[in-house]
Amino acid sequence: MNATKPSWFSHSALALGFAFLYLPMLILIIYSFNESRLVTVWSGFSLKWYGELFRDQQMIDAAKVSLQIAFMTACASVVLGTMAAMVMTRFRQFPGKAMFSALMTAPLVMPEVITGLSILLLFVAMGQTFGLFQERGVTTIWIAHVTFCVAFVTVVISSRMSELDRSLEEAAMDLGANRVKVFFLITLPIIAPALASGWLLAFTLSLDDLVISSFVSGPSSTTLPMKVFSSVRMGVSPKINALATLMIAIVSIAAFLGWWLMAREEKQRQRDMQLALQQGG
Amino acid sequence: MAATASSVAAANGVAKSDAPIREDYVRIDDLTKEYDGFRAVDDVSLSIRKGEIFALLGASGCGKSTLLRCLAGFEKPTYGKIELDGVSIVEQAAYDRPINMMFQSYALFPHMTVEQNIGFGLKMAGLARDRVAARVEEMLTLVQMNRFAKRKPHQLSGGQQQRVALARSLALSPKLLLLDEPMGALDKKLRSQMQLELVGIIERLGVTCVMVTHDQEEAMTMATRIAIMDAGKIRQVGTPDEIYEQPASRFVAQFIGSVNLLEGTIEDDEKDHVTIRSDVLEQPIHVGHGVTGFEGQAVAYALRPEKIKIEKDEPAQPHNKVRGLIEDIAYFGTHSVYHVRLQTGKKLLVHFMNAKRWASERFTWNDTVWLSWGDNAGVVLTS
Amino acid sequence: MIARLRKYLPGGRWAVIAPPYFWMLLFFAVPFLIALKISFSSIVIAMPPYTPLTEWVGDTLQLKLNLKNYLFLLRDPLYVNAYLSSLKIALISTLLCLLVGYPIAYAIARLPAASRNTALMLVVLPSWTSFLIRIYAWIGILKNNGLLNNFLIWLGVIDEPLKILHTPVAVYIGIVYAYLPFMILPLYTNLVKHDHRLIEAAYDLGCRPWQAFLRITLPLSRAGIIAGSMLVMIPAVGEFVIPELMGGADTLMIGRQLWVEFFNNRDWPVASAVAIVMLVLLIVPMMIFHHYQSKELEGRLA
Numbered sequence: 001m002n003a004t005k006p007s008w009f010s011h012s013a014l015a016l017g018f019a020f021l022y023l024p025m026l027i028l029i030i031y032s033f034n035e036s037r038l039v040t041v042w043s044g045f046s047l048k049w050y051g052e053l054f055r056d057q058q059m060i061d062a063a064k065v066s067l068q069i070a071f072m073t074a075c076a077s078v079v080l081g082t083m084a085a086m087v088m089t090r091f092r093q094f095p096g097k098a099m100f101s102a103l104m105t106a107p108l109v110m111p112e113v114i115t116g117l118s119i120l121l122l123f124v125a126m127g128q129t130f131g132l133f134q135e136r137g138v139t140t141i142w143i144a145h146v147t148f149c150v151a152f153v154t155v156v157i158s159s160r161m162s163e164l165d166r167s168l169e170e171a172a173m174d175l176g177a178n179r180v181k182v183f184f185l186i187t188l189p190i191i192a193p194a195l196a197s198g199w200l201l202a203f204t205l206s207l208d209d210l211v212i213s214s215f216v217s218g219p220s221s222t223t224l225p226m227k228v229f230s231s232v233r234m235g236v237s238p239k240i241n242a243l244a245t246l247m248i249a250i251v252s253i254a255a256f257l258g259w260w261l262m263a264r265e266e267k268q269r270q271r272d273m274q275l276a277l278q279q280g281g
Numbered sequence: 282m283a284a285t286a287s288s289v290a291a292a293n294g295v296a297k298s299d300a301p302i303r304e305d306y307v308r309i310d311d312l313t314k315e316y317d318g319f320r321a322v323d324d325v326s327l328s329i330r331k332g333e334i335f336a337l338l339g340a341s342g343c344g345k346s347t348l349l350r351c352l353a354g355f356e357k358p359t360y361g362k363i364e365l366d367g368v369s370i371v372e373q374a375a376y377d378r379p380i381n382m383m384f385q386s387y388a389l390f391p392h393m394t395v396e397q398n399i400g401f402g403l404k405m406a407g408l409a410r411d412r413v414a415a416r417v418e419e420m421l422t423l424v425q426m427n428r429f430a431k432r433k434p435h436q437l438s439g440g441q442q443q444r445v446a447l448a449r450s451l452a453l454s455p456k457l458l459l460l461d462e463p464m465g466a467l468d469k470k471l472r473s474q475m476q477l478e479l480v481g482i483i484e485r486l487g488v489t490c491v492m493v494t495h496d497q498e499e500a501m502t503m504a505t506r507i508a509i510m511d512a513g514k515i516r517q518v519g520t521p522d523e524i525y526e527q528p529a530s531r532f533v534a535q536f537i538g539s540v541n542l543l544e545g546t547i548e549d550d551e552k553d554h555v556t557i558r559s560d561v562l563e564q565p566i567h568v569g570h571g572v573t574g575f576e577g578q579a580v581a582y583a584l585r586p587e588k589i590k591i592e593k594d595e596p597a598q599p600h601n602k603v604r605g606l607i608e609d610i611a612y613f614g615t616h617s618v619y620h621v622r623l624q625t626g627k628k629l630l631v632h633f634m635n636a637k638r639w640a641s642e643r644f645t646w647n648d649t650v651w652l653s654w655g656d657n658a659g660v661v662l663t664s
Numbered sequence: 665m666i667a668r669l670r671k672y673l674p675g676g677r678w679a680v681i682a683p684p685y686f687w688m689l690l691f692f693a694v695p696f697l698i699a700l701k702i703s704f705s706s707i708v709i710a711m712p713p714y715t716p717l718t719e720w721v722g723d724t725l726q727l728k729l730n731l732k733n734y735l736f737l738l739r740d741p742l743y744v745n746a747y748l749s750s751l752k753i754a755l756i757s758t759l760l761c762l763l764v765g766y767p768i769a770y771a772i773a774r775l776p777a778a779s780r781n782t783a784l785m786l787v788v789l790p791s792w793t794s795f796l797i798r799i800y801a802w803i804g805i806l807k808n809n810g811l812l813n814n815f816l817i818w819l820g821v822i823d824e825p826l827k828i829l830h831t832p833v834a835v836y837i838g839i840v841y842a843y844l845p846f847m848i849l850p851l852y853t854n855l856v857k858h859d860h861r862l863i864e865a866a867y868d869l870g871c872r873p874w875q876a877f878l879r880i881t882l883p884l885s886r887a888g889i890i891a892g893s894m895l896v897m898i899p900a901v902g903e904f905v906i907p908e909l910m911g912g913a914d915t916l917m918i919g920r921q922l923w924v925e926f927f928n929n930r931d932w933p934v935a936s937a938v939a940i941v942m943l944v945l946l947i948v949p950m951m952i953f954h955h956y957q958s959k960e961l962e963g964r965l966a
Contacts, residue, residue, distance in 0.1 A: 111902020
């Protein structure tokens with residue numbers, strides 16, 4: 001759609017929309033600095049809830065488990081997701097392709113309770129029959145997370161891959177690169193930004209998951225969302241506000257950095273192209 | 282027929298290749314490519330000589346690109362043979378063929394510099410680093426891009442990108458160079474300059490070249506020979522002037538340039554001349570040479586607009602003249618095209634060089650004029 | 665060398681297809697079959713807490729399909745109501761998401777190209793923070809002595825705090841807030857591709873702006889509307905966290921029932937049956953989603 005002069009309608013839609021999205025966050029942040037235990041009454045500025053948060057060993061342990069799982073999930077999902085995206089966008093018909101693409105899109109919408117329950121039942125059955133996954137914990141959570149994250153990563157990567165000019169890959173092949181070399185020397189470097197955003201997406205999805213983890217976790221593997229969930233169920237605590245503020249801060253800084261780097265690169269690119277045009281020939 | 286035209290063609294061929302001509306350097310036999318029952322390329326056979334620039338010319342969807350992709354190895358023919366220098370290549374993968382292609386959009390790798398792009402194929406071939414560097418340098422000099430070696434593709438203008446793409450596809454000294462719509466991504470001004478430059482480089486290296494284009498001017502300017510394609514089939518192969526002056530069919534005559542087609546039947550078939558009776562003319566057409574036809578055969582007489590003379594007074598010649606009324610004029614600067622309505626209702630197109638500057642010295646609307654042409658001005662088409 | 669060898673290896677491409685295919689078959693497709701199997705068994709106090717379906721009696725293998733769990737779901741009005749109420753809540757939330765999301769997606773698509781990505785990032789940014797925390801934020805706002813009530817009382821609009829938290833209204837707010845980006849993204853992807861000249865042509869032919877919207881933009885964005893609605897509706901049907909934290913004791917949703925059966929009652933067969941029935945209910949919307957999604961994914965391959 002072409003840019004036109006934004007109307008009052010567009011302006012107010014955006015203003016209201018962003019207010020709706022960000023006001024609750026803002027309130028959350030403000031009250032993390034509240035002296036009082038009551039989340040709704042302001043009684044003065046304080047950092048004491050941050051102190052409490054960092055003294056909560058359980059919370060810190062849960063965060064460590066979550067980060068570890070999220071990292072492993074993101075790596076595995078990107079590898080599998082890239083393969084799946086290759087299959088979706090580059091491979092012509094093969095037996096079972098319809099099934100393949102169904103398997104790759106269904107997890108996007110599958111209610112988490114169903115995914116969580118059934119994969120747990122799989123682990124139990126495998127434990128009974130093969131003696132695998134007797135001890136549920138980080139590994140089982142990782143497997144379950146990869147399973148639902150692959151679908152999201154596949155979407156991100158294949159949308160970039162289908163935009164990619166096919167003649168680039170053909171040109172490389174024409175110049176003597178076989179399919180493996182074409183992938184590693186041409187395709188992969190060009191879609192690298194999509195891999196990075198796929199990785200980040202899988203990381204945040206895994207870090208955020210409560211329901212599936214609850215099904216497949218074991219006694220020794222409480223993730224951060226599970227810990228937060230149980231403490232929120234107990235009632236509202238400013239400690240959670242402090243945690244939320246930290247998370248929002250990290251995400252915002254990361255997002256801003258990413259945005260800034262991309263904007264800088266785009267600006268440089270525009271300048272280069274302008275220059276090339278002026279020089280002509 | 283047309284001894285003059287073929288001698289021009291021969292002269293053309295000689296001028297463009299000093300090397301001994303090998304008739305079938307590239308041989309394509311009965312090549313067919315089907316997609317879901319649709320024949321994109323339909324039983325094509327072609328021979329391409331060593332050192333020539335061969336153009337596949339046709340409208341979009343005629344199968345020319347598919348044929349090119351079969352040569353490059355991106356499409357596997359449904360059946361048929363392709364031989365390059367006596368070796369069958371159908372079974373070879375694209376990366377094993379000694380054929381390189383310059384892509385329509387150039388397909389320069391965006392994450393590599395000009396140098397790296399040109400050196401890519403050499404690296405794939407496993408050449409030592411210093412030899413890659415030397416060859417890249419050589420190619421950069423060939424296309425005069427040395428000072429842009431460290432740039433990325435997006436820092437280059439369209440013309441510069443094309444040079445890099447050309448250098449990249451020539452770096453491996455391919456036995457066959459493929460050009461896919463070589464000027465497609467350039468603006469009109471740059472085109473004519475690059476066309477000649479490209480031909481200059483290709484001829485200097487003596488590389489055999491197959492190009493695909495939909496632009497007849499481009500094919501005529503660049504190619505030694507042209508194959509006209511339509512609906513997956515080759516309609517005619519010939520030098521540019523053979524194609525233009527001696528079209529083999531109504532299709533080719535109408536596809537290249539503009540033409541007046543006069544439908545008629547052979548009335549009188551003599552050794553040294555033929556007369557054709559056409560409903561749209563009062564007089565029969567007098568053709569100054571024999572044709573391989575029979576009396577009563579339905580034919581078309583193809584007459585190019587620039588072969589027709591337009592004047593105010595009745596010309597002295599006994600045949601091939603007709604009177605008409607100027608109905609429309611299209612002014613093109615160098616020449617004007619007159620749409621002349623004959624008394625039978627048929628409209629003929631006539632070119633007239635605008636040698637004089639003043640409109641008052643040219644014909645104008647509703648002028649009654651005489652049209653005439655020589656005995657050998659047109660071509661008799663039987664198909 | 666390797667290139668030459670590869671040609672003789674059968675199906676190098678299966679090396680790319682197999683890992684993701686095998687993974688998803690094993691960890692995504694097979695589990696449903698196991699859930700289906702367990703839904704036909706009965707509960708026992710053991711680990712695992714269900715009976716096997718097949719049993720050797722003498723030298724015959726007996727297959728016992730226990731339909732009790734499904735009959736139980738059908739007879740107990742709690743479950744029937746939970747399914748119906750889940751569907752209702754999901755549908756209404758989807759509609760609300762569409763009403764809120766469409767104008768935002770439309771406005772972003774009409775921004776100058778340079779600011780579109782920034783605006784889009786601002787839409788997605790909240791979902792990169794924790795889902796739980798976003799729900800938690802609303803609890804603080806909607807509570808009886810929460811910010812909203814305090815604010816309204818301070819304004820003098822109300823005297824008594826409104827009960828919003830632990831009502832269906834809170835659940836709607838929670839779902840719309842949490843799922844809004846999933847509605848906006850596909851809508852934006854669709855709307856940004858529209859050619860504005862179509863709208864200009866409609867104006868030129870005498871359409872008023874709202875007519876042009878109804879007759880041109882809305883029909884053209886159908887694929888985006890469907891994709892977005894499915895992305896919101898299907899997961900919302902099985903939502904657990906939002907009804908658990910924001911709904912009341914009487915806010916029936918099937919995801920919550922499944923959770924209770926599994927974690928509190930430890931009745932794995934019934935929980936499995938609940939999941940299977942939910943899956944059957946969602947299969948049609950999922951197929952619609954898959955139809956649009958795979959077109960999007962495979963895009964230009966056709």
